[in-house]
Amino acid sequence: MNEVTREFLLETHENLGQLEGDLIALEKDPTEKQTLARVFRNLHTVKGSAGFLGLAKLQAVAHSAESLLSRLRDGELTFNPPIATALLQTIDSIRQVLASVESEAGEGSGNYSNLVRELDRLRETGGTAETPAVVARTMVAPIEPVPLTSAAITSPGPGTSFVQEATEPRAQSVSDSSIRVDVGLLDKLMNLVGELVLARNQIMQFSSSQENAAFLGTVQRLNLLTTELQANVMKTRMQPIGNIWSKFPRVVRDLALACGKQVRIDMEGQETELDKTIIEAIRDPLTHMVRNAVDHGIESPSTRLERGKLAEGRLSLHAFHEGGKVIIEINDDGGGIDPIRVRDKAIKVKAISPEEAVRMNERELVNLVFLPGFSTTEKVTHFSGRGVGMDVVRTNIERIGGSVELESQPGLGTTVKMKIPLTLAIIPALTVTSGGERYAIPQVSLLELVRLEGDQVKQRIESIHGFPVYRLRGNLLPLVYLNKELRTGDIRPAESEINIVVLHADDRQFGLVVDAIHDTEEIVVKPLQKQLKGVNVFAGATIMGDGRVALILDVLGIAQRANVVTGARVRALTEQNAQTSDASSNAKQSLLLFSIRDGGRMAIPLSIVARLEEFPFGSLERTGDQFVVQYRGEILPLVDVARQLNAEGGRAEGIPLASDTVQVVVYAGSERQVGLIVGSILDIVDEEIIATSRSSRSGVLHSAIVQGRVAEFLDVEGLVSRAS
DSSP states (O other), rough: HHHHHHHHHHHHHHHHHHHHHHHHHHHOTOOHHHHHHHHHHHHHHHHHHHHHHOHHHHHHHHHHHHHHHHHHTTTTTTTOOOHHHHHHHHHHHHHHHHHHHHSSSSHHHHHHHHHHHHHHHHHHHHOOOTOHHHHHHTSSSOOOOOOOOOHHHHSSOTTOOOOOOOOOOOOGGGGGGGGOOHHHHHHHHHHHHHHHHHHHHHHHHHHHHHHHHHHHHHHHHHHHHHHHHHHHHHHEEEEEHHHHHHHHHHHHHHHHHHTTTTTEEEEOOOOOEEEEEHHHHHHHHHHHHHHHIIIIOOOOHHHHHHOOOOSSSEEEEEEEEEETTEHHHHHHHOOOOHHHHHHHHHHHHTTTTTHHHHTHHHHHHHHGGSSSOOOOOSSOOOOOOOOSSSHHHHHHHTTTOOOEEEEEETTTEEEEEEEEEOSSSSSEEEEEEEEEEEEEEEEEEEEEEEOOOOOOHHHHEEEEEEEEEEEEEEEEEEEEEEHHHHOOOOOTTTTSEEEEEEEEETTTTEEEESSSSEEEEEEOOOOOGGGTTTOTTTOOOOOOOTTOOOEOOOOOHHHHHTTTTHHHHHHHHHHHHTOOOOOOSSSEEEEEEOTTTTOOOEEEEGGEEEEEEEEEGGGOOTTTTTEEEEEEEEEEEEEEEHHHHHHTTTTTOOOTTOOOOEEEEEEEEEEEEEEEEEEEEEEEEEEEOOEEEESSSSTTEEEEEEEEEEEEEEOOOHHHHOOO
């Protein structure tokens, strides 16, 4: 039995119970118009549902009864006992069909033609009060078992066509095993469970200082029961995502018709369940993405035919569970997104700088469509073009602890992938202390924890243009001091230990520096009061095990306040570096200093550096005589700087096999990225180049004094060109 049929059985059984009571009431007071109208509406609902599911017998019976009720409602007939009997027998017949649908997946072998004829006769004549027994003989008997004596079984009374399979217990139906509960009651129950979880946490914290075995055993039992109760109450709030998907076929149909397109929608995984609050939060983002796919993604039939596609476009929705989250994929086979067009528009509206655009790969360019106010549509229509929507989609999804990614191939189509948590009411979180206050960080945003002590702080914490960064496995991780962002106290001195919580927001990583890191535990999310709604660094509040309130940090909000995800820092660096790209200029330049294996000290402008990476030697592969490495979903060609420079002098030295790791500077060229293999990264400096001398060897532009020592400025483009 599928979910649609199950819902139909539940709803119809409820309607029949209401109908039966209303018909009895009408027999006592035929002038009650409101009751008669309610009977008509309920029977009309039953008929419509039966037609939708293809239940012809049930639809025929309900249609005849509805026609009779229509004349009663219009005052053309008067409700009387024969009509009441016929309508009550209609309810019994519907129940019999429902029982067959549930047990046999069909309407059964019952014949209801006599009942239909009697309903039609009553509709024409109105019947008389003297013929209830005659009417009953034409009906089918109720399917509910009636306790009868043996005499009654052998001698059925007049007006009964048969009696019931009576000493046998009735099989449990769908309606017996299900109950409808008001959503408000479920919310209240969830709140009570949340309070129970808080009380459990307090008792668990108190029990850590106790030694009484009986008490500790009771606490452990309470913990297990609370966890099980929490899990089962959560299940009552879960709803299938098909509840919001059900309207999409109509949305797609109407929009495709308005746009002059042909679109087929396929849906898979409608039964995937999410918490009710999550369902409501993703309703609008999903609707926007579906409309975007039809309006922007899928081409017109003529264009599709020219490109060798079917005239009808395809839009598919797929939902499934993965890693404790729900994954929703929205895929279309349309024209895709042109990354060059996105890049040009982003530069035009000054969302990114040209230098920044050069360093971005196609996937990063395509995801620029999530920037606020960004749209590639030149003409504003009724459906799109105002640049409103995609940024809201990402913001709404990230507000509930989810993420959204976009992948597109020009000419082939686009896929939007959403990762969404199952629930928001009770979540695992890491507790930290900063400025004397405790805060909770949702675990969904947590990547790892780092602790630096003593000399490590001086060695690993660097500053680039006044912004602190931490070199994490070769990558520069921007640091955000929570004390500074919340203005709760002084930042700890650089020589003391530092605790870094590595987080991700908007596909970017950053390190949140806190005073202390505590344990992870399940917390109950409490909404903030209206006075704090506008503070975007807090997502809510919770009560800790000791009864004190702790604020829940909004990771995305903190990243935005610290300019980690807006790109302001990167853009500032890029614009400044663009002004000093000429290596022979006397103005200050941002330089990356590195050494090569023969001991040479070299420099390149920081503006042409995309990333600093460190790869295990075992991850390198050969294609011909060139090394490559798999990098961020692409194949990154590697150029050994020392080998290329030495080859110019007649010597060619390969990468030493004894190396465990390889230091690589990722260079963002005009066409593609290339990795420069170096000996070691020395420093990033701002230096005013005063004296330069012409180079004596190929591959080097010139030499200059940097930080009191001579450094060679590498001719990166020439070196890469020759290596290719």
